[in-house]
Amino acid sequence: MRNQNRRQNRRQNRRIVLASRPTGMPSPETFKITEADIPEIADGEVLLENQIFAIDPAVRGMFDDVKSYLPPVPIGRLIPTMVLGRVAKSRNPAFKEGHYGRGFIGWEEFSVLNPNSVGFPNVKVDPSLPLTAYMGAVGSVAGHVAKLSGCRVVGVVGSAEKADIITKQFGMDTAINYRESRHLDAAIAEAFPDGIDLYFDNVGGAILDSALPRMKAFGRIVVRGMVANHNNQTDQYPIRNLWQVLVNRITMRGILAYEAGDMVYEAELQLADWVRNGKLIAAENVSTGLESAPAAFIRLMSGDTTGKTLVRLTDQVTTLEHHPINRLQIDR
Numbered sequence: 322m323r324n325q326n327r328r329q330n331r332r333q334n335r336r337i338v339l340a341s342r343p344t345g346m347p348s349p350e351t352f353k354i355t356e357a358d359i360p361e362i363a364d365g366e367v368l369l370e371n372q373i374f375a376i377d378p379a380v381r382g383m384f385d386d387v388k389s390y391l392p393p394v395p396i397g398r399l400i401p402t403m404v405l406g407r408v409a410k411s412r413n414p415a416f417k418e419g420h421y422g423r424g425f426i427g428w429e430e431f432s433v434l435n436p437n438s439v440g441f442p443n444v445k446v447d448p449s450l451p452l453t454a455y456m457g458a459v460g461s462v463a464g465h466v467a468k469l470s471g472c473r474v475v476g477v478v479g480s481a482e483k484a485d486i487i488t489k490q491f492g493m494d495t496a497i498n499y500r501e502s503r504h505l506d507a508a509i510a511e512a513f514p515d516g517i518d519l520y521f522d523n524v525g526g527a528i529l530d531s532a533l534p535r536m537k538a539f540g541r542i543v544v545r546g547m548v549a550n551h552n553n554q555t556d557q558y559p560i561r562n563l564w565q566v567l568v569n570r571i572t573m574r575g576i577l578a579y580e581a582g583d584m585v586y587e588a589e590l591q592l593a594d595w596v597r598n599g600k601l602i603a604a605e606n607v608s609t610g611l612e613s614a615p616a617a618f619i620r621l622m623s624g625d626t627t628g629k630t631l632v633r634l635t636d637q638v639t640t641l642e643h644h645p646i647n648r649l650q651i652d653r
Contacts, residue, residue: 334359335611336429339394343384345552346622351384352400352615359431366435367416369406374428375456376617376630377402381551390577399427400614403440405455406432421446423455425579428614430634439579450593451603453629457578461628462592463521463545464493465601472519475512477528479624486627491602505531516540525549526558533562533571542573552622604628609636 333356340353362368380401383394394401408420409431416422425439426432434441444455453462460476464487467474476487476496484496495512502508509531516537522529526549529542536542550557566573578585595601605628608617614632621630 332359333357334429334431336427337400337611337614338397339384339400341396342386343552347381347384347552347615347619349615349619354612360433362410362412362433363435364412366411366433367408367413367422368410369404369422369424369426369432369434370409371404371406371430371432371634372421373405373452373456373634374614374632375403376614376621376632377457378546378548378551378621380618381622385555387555399429401425401427403456404432405444405452415443420444421455428611428632430611440582442585447593450596451605452607452631452633453603453605454589454593454596456629456631459604459629460521460523460545461487461491461604462601465491465595467519467521468492469595469600477524483627486604491604499528506534509535519543521545523548530558530560530562533560533565536565536569536571538569540569540571542571544573544575548622548624605631607631607633609633 336355336357337352338355339351341351343351359368379391382389383391383401386393391401402425403423404426405421405423408416408418408422411418411420413436421444422434422441423444424432424434424441426434446455464474464476468491474493476484476491476493477499478484478487478496479498479500481498481501484498487493488496497505497508497512499505499508505527513535517532517535518537518540520529520532520536520540520542522532522542522544523546525544525547528549532542565571592601596603606617606620606626608614608631611632611634617626617630617632620626
């Protein structure tokens, strides 16, 4: 616990801020580590000693000075993310020191949460659950849920290794490696000879464009992310087949997790039960240390990761690490 005690005794809060707006793929120069005083808390607030960061591709859209569903990050301001931390101080009756809290704050060692923060629950930590259980899920979980719901599931991945993981370990029916498919349209048509009922889209771009003609009449597209466009928001991939939305009367809807707060508790209970029963494997890649966050984010945006990307602030987060075998983790 030596590293953790040093953090608690230090008066400075190390933070990672946006140093410059990237053109295309972020680089190490996009980020800068700074220090600030650990803030005092007001009535209703709690101070978290952060344990885990979620590293999410949607944050890339906030690096550009363009309109999106979340405002741009000003130069010199904190890189935002969902954090999970242990309560170091509390002036909120719902939290006691030693409890765990979660909220959308940023890449820093200590965070102040209040009732106006996005995502502000008192989190009960279960050592049998993987870190992903507290920090959100990815497309592989959507595929799991679809299989558990009785669907035939085809995953779209970027490497042969990932194709093996989702078919042999996650139980999906087949995989399309879009990086090795000479003709993506033909690969999707072969995988879905009768058409697609439901397409869960985390990527957009060419994959969405190729999926649109294969949608069945009255098919549904859930848009959860547009990773293919995050590095080029001002020059996005042109969708040629959007007219298929009309031809096949497709329902296409974007979903933001923070707008579904009323469903989070129900979803977490169900997902946790599937993990404990071995029906769902939580895939996560974990880096350690505040300094590792920029490199973890760059790997994520390069498509070089499998599962949920997380940063663990120290290697002493023992309370959260007693996971069962139904978990795939890559430590960096």
